[in-house]
Amino acid sequence: GENVEQHPSTLSVQEGDSAVIKCTYSDSASNYFPWYKQELGKGPQLIIDIRSNVGEKKDQRIAVTLNKTAKHFSLHITETQPEDSAVYFCAAAGADGLTFGKGTHLIIQP
Amino acid sequence: GAGVSQSPSNKVTEKGKDVELRCDPISGHTALYWYRQSLGQGLEFLIYFQGNSAPDKSGLPSDRFSAERTGGSVSTLTIQRTQQEDSAVYLCASSLGSGRADTQYFGPGTRLTVL
Numbered sequence: 001g002e003n004v005e006q007h008p009s010t011l012s013v014q015e016g017d018s019a020v021i022k023c024t025y026s027d028s029a030s031n032y033f034p035w036y037k038q039e040l041g042k043g044p045q046l047i048i049d050i051r052s053n054v055g056e057k058k059d060q061r062i063a064v065t066l067n068k069t070a071k072h073f074s075l076h077i078t079e080t081q082p083e084d085s086a087v088y089f090c091a092a093a094g095a096d097g098l099t100f101g102k103g104t105h106l107i108i109q110p
Numbered sequence: 111g112a113g114v115s116q117s118p119s120n121k122v123t124e125k126g127k128d129v130e131l132r133c134d135p136i137s138g139h140t141a142l143y144w145y146r147q148s149l150g151q152g153l154e155f156l157i158y159f160q161g162n163s164a165p166d167k168s169g170l171p172s173d174r175f176s177a178e179r180t181g182g183s184v185s186t187l188t189i190q191r192t193q194q195e196d197s198a199v200y201l202c203a204s205s206l207g208s209g210r211a212d213t214q215y216f217g218p219g220t221r222l223t224v225l
Contacts, residue, residue, distance in 0.1 A: 032211040043114075043201055043216035044153070089152060093211035097143075097166075102152040 002027040004092050006101025014109050019080055021104045023090035024072040032093035033066060033073045038103075039086045047088075048075070080108050112136065114217035116202050122223045123192055131187040131220045135204030142185050143203045143214060144177055153201065159185060160208060192224045 003026040013019045025033075031052040036044035050057045050064045050073065057064050061080075066073040073092075077084055085108045090101040115134045123129050135142050144156040155169040159179040170176070174192075179185040189196055199219040205212040 030211075034213065036216070041218075043218045046213060046215065049213060095210060097155065097158060097210035098214060099155075100153040103150075 001096050002030060002092055002094055002099040004090060004099045004101045006090050006104060008104060009102065010105045010107070012107040012109055013080055015080055015082060017080055019075075019077045019084070019106055021075045021088055021090070021106070022072060023074070023092075023101050024070075025092040025099075026071065027092065027094045028068075028071065030092040030094040033064070034091050034093070034098070035064060035075050036089045036091070037086045038089065044089060077106075080106075082108050082110065084108050114202055114204055114215055116200075116217040116220050118220060119218065120221045120223075122225065124225050125194060126191055128188065128190045129192055129222065131189075131200050131222070133185045133187070133202030133204075133217060135183065135185070135202070136206075136215060139204035139206050139215075140182070140208060141205040141212065141214075142179055143205075144185070144187050145201045145203065146171075147199045147201055147219070149198070156187070156200075158210070189222075192222075194224050197222055197224045 006023045034049035037047045038044040050066050061078045063076040087103045087105050089103050091098045117132045140161050142159040145153040157177045158166040174190045177187045199221050201219045203214040203216045205214045
């Protein structure tokens with residue numbers, strides 16, 4: 001089955017700087033890659049997703065890139081703000097459904 | 111519009127008791143998923159319902175865990191004879207389409223504590 005590795009497990013950045021979270025996957029048949037943000041005490045919320053027919057997608061300060069050849073995808077957050085502090089999960093979807101990474105705790109330092 | 115709702119939000123029980131967790135998916139969503147999230151961990155798949163098809167129970171950790179979905183809408187996850195290792199947040203998600211690669215929308219979760 002699919003295996004998703006996510007790095008780093010914790011990321012601390014200064015407010016206003018950029019943050020990058022990286023994920024790799026093992027199943028070349030996976031074709032859908034969502035990113036979720038989970039705030040304390042809440043369920044994961046979809047923030048952006050990408051399908052395998054595109055290499056990059058952007059939504060305001062958030063962007064995701066996908067390299068199918070290398071089987072890795074990344075989340076980029078620019079001009080970070082205090083409200084970006086949360087745990088972020090990547091996932092890869094194939095025939096068996098979504099497999100999640102273990103999460104990255106993003107800390108925005110004032 | 112209404113999102114996925116779950117109840118109760120918190121449940122404290124004693125070891126050996128049975129518990130029932132409820133999920134109301136987004137109206138019109140045909141697929142429903144249950145996940146378990148232990149402290150500081152990722153999401154562990156438990157079970158998947160799609161329409162009237164037989165559920166995919168491959169993620170259930172033991173026969174103490176079961177789930178049903180009545181009328182293609184509300185789902186109940188039941189844990190019998192709870193153990194301390196069952197303590198976790200149980201998340202429900204639903205999706206509109208029939209594929210396993212469709213966008214999933216999560217509820218707020220039920221935090222289960224087994225004493």
